[in-house]
Amino acid sequence: MNIHLTQEDLDFQKEVQDFFANEFPKDIKEKQDKGIYLSKDDHIRWQKALHAKGWAGINWPVEHGGTGWNATQKYIYANEAAKANAPRIIPFGLTMVAPVIFTYGNEEQKQRFLPDILASNVWWCQGYSEPNAGSDLASLKTKAVRDGDEYVINGTKTWTTLGQHADWIFCLVRTEDTGKKQEGISFLLIDMKTPGVSVHPIITIDGTHEVNEVHFEDVRVPVENLIGEEGKGWTYAKVLLTHERTGIARVAESKALLASLKRVVHSKNEALMDMTQNAVFMTRLIEAEVELKALEYTELRVLSAVSTGKAPGPESSILKIKGTEIMQLLNELFVEAAGIYALPYVPEQYQEGFDGVPVGPQFCAKTSATYYNNRKVSIYGGTNEIQKNIISKQVLGL
Amino acid sequence: MDFSLSEIQEMMRESALKFIQKEYDFETRRKLSKSDIGYSEKNWELFAELGWLALPIDEDFGGIGGTVLDTIVLQEELGKGLLLEPYFSSVLLGANLVNKLGTQTQKEEMLENVISGQQKLALVHSEGHAPFDLTQMRTNAENRDGTYVLNGHKSVVLGGQNADVLLVVARTSGVTGDKKGLSVFAIPSDTTGITIKGYRTNDAMSAAEITFNNVEVSAEAVLGQADQAYEDVQRVLMEGVVNLSAEAVGIMEKLVELTAEYLGMREQFNTPIGKFQALQHRAADMFMEKELAKSMLYYAAIETADGSADYERACAMLKVRIGTAARFVGQQAVQLHGGMGVTDELSVGHYFKRLTCINSLLGSRDYHLNSLLTQAQN
Numbered sequence: 075m076n077i078h079l080t081q082e083d084l085d086f087q088k089e090v091q092d093f094f095a096n097e098f099p100k101d102i103k104e105k106q107d108k109g110i111y112l113s114k115d116d117h118i119r120w121q122k123a124l125h126a127k128g129w130a131g132i133n134w135p136v137e138h139g140g141t142g143w144n145a146t147q148k149y150i151y152a153n154e155a156a157k158a159n160a161p162r163i164i165p166f167g168l169t170m171v172a173p174v175i176f177t178y179g180n181e182e183q184k185q186r187f188l189p190d191i192l193a194s195n196v197w198w199c200q201g202y203s204e205p206n207a208g209s210d211l212a213s214l215k216t217k218a219v220r221d222g223d224e225y226v227i228n229g230t231k232t233w234t235t236l237g238q239h240a241d242w243i244f245c246l247v248r249t250e251d252t253g254k255k256q257e258g259i260s261f262l263l264i265d266m267k268t269p270g271v272s273v274h275p276i277i278t279i280d281g282t283h284e285v286n287e288v289h290f291e292d293v294r295v296p297v298e299n300l301i302g303e304e305g306k307g308w309t310y311a312k313v314l315l316t317h318e319r320t321g322i323a324r325v326a327e328s329k330a331l332l333a334s335l336k337r338v339v340h341s342k343n344e345a346l347m348d349m350t351q352n353a354v355f356m357t358r359l360i361e362a363e364v365e366l367k368a369l370e371y372t373e374l375r376v377l378s379a380v381s382t383g384k385a386p387g388p389e390s391s392i393l394k395i396k397g398t399e400i401m402q403l404l405n406e407l408f409v410e411a412a413g414i415y416a417l418p419y420v421p422e423q424y425q426e427g428f429d430g431v432p433v434g435p436q437f438c439a440k441t442s443a444t445y446y447n448n449r450k451v452s453i454y455g456g457t458n459e460i461q462k463n464i465i466s467k468q469v470l471g472l
Numbered sequence: 473m474d475f476s477l478s479e480i481q482e483m484m485r486e487s488a489l490k491f492i493q494k495e496y497d498f499e500t501r502r503k504l505s506k507s508d509i510g511y512s513e514k515n516w517e518l519f520a521e522l523g524w525l526a527l528p529i530d531e532d533f534g535g536i537g538g539t540v541l542d543t544i545v546l547q548e549e550l551g552k553g554l555l556l557e558p559y560f561s562s563v564l565l566g567a568n569l570v571n572k573l574g575t576q577t578q579k580e581e582m583l584e585n586v587i588s589g590q591q592k593l594a595l596v597h598s599e600g601h602a603p604f605d606l607t608q609m610r611t612n613a614e615n616r617d618g619t620y621v622l623n624g625h626k627s628v629v630l631g632g633q634n635a636d637v638l639l640v641v642a643r644t645s646g647v648t649g650d651k652k653g654l655s656v657f658a659i660p661s662d663t664t665g666i667t668i669k670g671y672r673t674n675d676a677m678s679a680a681e682i683t684f685n686n687v688e689v690s691a692e693a694v695l696g697q698a699d700q701a702y703e704d705v706q707r708v709l710m711e712g713v714v715n716l717s718a719e720a721v722g723i724m725e726k727l728v729e730l731t732a733e734y735l736g737m738r739e740q741f742n743t744p745i746g747k748f749q750a751l752q753h754r755a756a757d758m759f760m761e762k763e764l765a766k767s768m769l770y771y772a773a774i775e776t777a778d779g780s781a782d783y784e785r786a787c788a789m790l791k792v793r794i795g796t797a798a799r800f801v802g803q804q805a806v807q808l809h810g811g812m813g814v815t816d817e818l819s820v821g822h823y824f825k826r827l828t829c830i831n832s833l834l835g836s837r838d839y840h841l842n843s844l845l846t847q848a849q850n
Binding site: 077361365374377378389463 | 474755
């Protein structure tokens with residue numbers, strides 16, 4: 075049992091650090107550090123920088139242009155990226171649809187879609203949830219009816235993150251109404267510019283436009299956009315979910331967040347209360363640190379199992395629940411640390427181009443927005459309650 | 473990055489697993505707990521044969537030279553059987569301290585008898601007002617022309633009743649709060665002036681109140697160097713935290729397993745109660761608490777074995793995490809067993825009691841949380 079990095083690992087760590095020091099666009103870093111929201115263009119430039127280095131396809135096999143990194147290298151990369159305050163990779167193309175395409179797509183589909191995903195030339199979004207299919211996702215109703223060489227799509231997808239930027243959407247659609255509800259679902263790729271597709275913003279409680287409803291009205295999609303077999307979409311989507319399980323804890327980000335919270339708390343900023351003298355708050359901060367350490371080692375146990383060729387053990391099912399709980403707790407402690415400055419709602423302060431003086435200390439500006447926004451994390455990707463159903467059924471056999 | 477077991481760890485795990493399965497079913501244990509000494513000397517001989525008594529002792533002195541990474545594997549399995557033998561107190565605390573602090577001669581003389589199973593040791597450190605913080609102890613030893621005279625009272629000394637040699641921590645110089653000035657004396661338990669009042673604890677283990685009334689010992693009784701014991705005793709206590717936590721993880725494994733089994737079997741409203749989502753989620757929470765505690769165990773054990781600068785903090789964090797998990801898993805295991813959970817007949821309540829006692833030992837959850845708080849505020 076050891077967690078020591080080898081010389082090779084240390085060299086790799088150095089290479090990652092150098093990359094973030096030299097090739098991470100400076101203006102994007104500055105925005106990140108100030109807590110200003112990134113534009114679509116910022117995200118694309120950042121991901122293209124990553125691609126130029128050959129590091130865009132972190133979970134991709136080498137044959138498709140992936141890094142081929144082992145578990146330790148992925149761990150090192152995630153930690154350095156978080157320390158450098160790098161933006162999250164927009165997951166829909168690179169980490170969500172790509173594995174489905176390279177695992178279940180045909181040769182033509184791989185050639186057609188993968189290079190543009192890797193190079194961030196095309197922005198993808200996800201069409202899974204529907205207004206009446208959330209936790210019970212398999213009851214989805216968006217219909218795809220075969221008509222010659224095309225499917226005709228009708229229905230509504232929702233919670234489509236950053237769909238307003240997207241060029242393509244990958245959807246779970248219903249191709250069969252009879253039989254088991256899971257077996258009538260297919261996995262379809264749809265060009266957002268197709269006539270009949272419309273995107274409608276949903277404003278969330280933090281006041282931002284991040285998610286959307288996407289409507290499909292007689293949208294005609296060529297059958298060559300179907301991935302794998304008709305009726306197998308549910309299986310593909312589930313495989314994709316297990317693929318994603320390990321990264322889902324966002325441990326590296328929470329570690330960086332905790333470090334930043336500690337800096338704020340110990341900064342002795344005269345405009346704020348001295349939180350170090352608030353024993354109740356400090357106790358919660360320490361408990362958060364304890365929980366995060368336990369989560370980090372749970373993730374390491376999972377990575378270690380995966381790297382020795384084993385399937386992720388039952389401990390992997392904890393990652394989503396605990397990872398999101400800790401992130402939300404840290405967001406909550408930030409709000410507490412901001413004191414009275416958690417109140418002002420001045421969104422210009424974290425929009426592009428703001429060059430005024432923010433109300434209160436810099437870190438306070440986006441604190442509440444982040445807290446409100448991240449209430450989503452225990453809801454999306456299968457609510458934490460659904461995760462507990464999974465543990466009780468699959469792990470405890472209930 | 474590797475969490476797999478080494479050959480020796482796998483060996484220890486298997487030997488413990490077999491021992492618990494073959495020799496330590498719950499009813500056998502119950503009988504043992506009601507016997508005079510409360511455990512089995514025959515088992516102790518077996519432990520010697522299995523090499524368990526030699527595990528934390530250096531190879532130079534006939535031991536195996538294991539670190540906490542090895543002992544936790546054993547402890548986790550022994551926890552599942554609710555071991556009554558004083559393995560933790562005599563070997564993981566007592567022998568471990570002699571191995572770290574003793575002079576060459578002392579180690580040669582004492583450790584052989586430990587490894588063979590002929591002598592048991594007890595670490596005599598805890599006092600009611602200072603069960604963990606060594607610097608606060610009141611027991612003192614006065615040096616009168618080369619003879620030390622000990623006075624004081626030690627409380628809830630684990631295995632104190634059946635130890636042949638007591639390893640008594642006392643202040644020999646300095647004032648309360650000083651790390652310097654603490655010494656350890658290795659004293660035969662039948663020495664004049666020592667009164668030992670033994671009793672059972674809530675977990676069916678044995679402990680004792682030990683009073684020292686002008687106990688005279690020679691300078692040779694000082695383990696290692698006088699006044700310099702703090703570092704090693706502290707390290708042994710911290711390793712004790714790790715080893716106790718491993719035992720707690722083993723117990724929690726067992727409780728999650730027993731509870732899931734019961735939920736699947738017990739029927740009410742014409743259905744197994746494990747079909748009710750409220751209970752499913754509670755069981756899932758128990759499972760999560762147990763896994764997170766286990767992860768924390770590995771973290772602190774690795775830091776401790778590596779001797780990293782931060783290892784004491786890691787151990788404190790571990791005891792906090794274990795305390796949270798053990799309380800939740802223990803209480804909920806009882807709750808989900810319904811009325812049966814509070815009966816003496818079922819093993820569940822006994823596991824719960826051991827977990828509860830572990831929380832009180834070597835600094836409780838709240839104790840360690842408060843020490844982390846104090847550090848963070850300064």
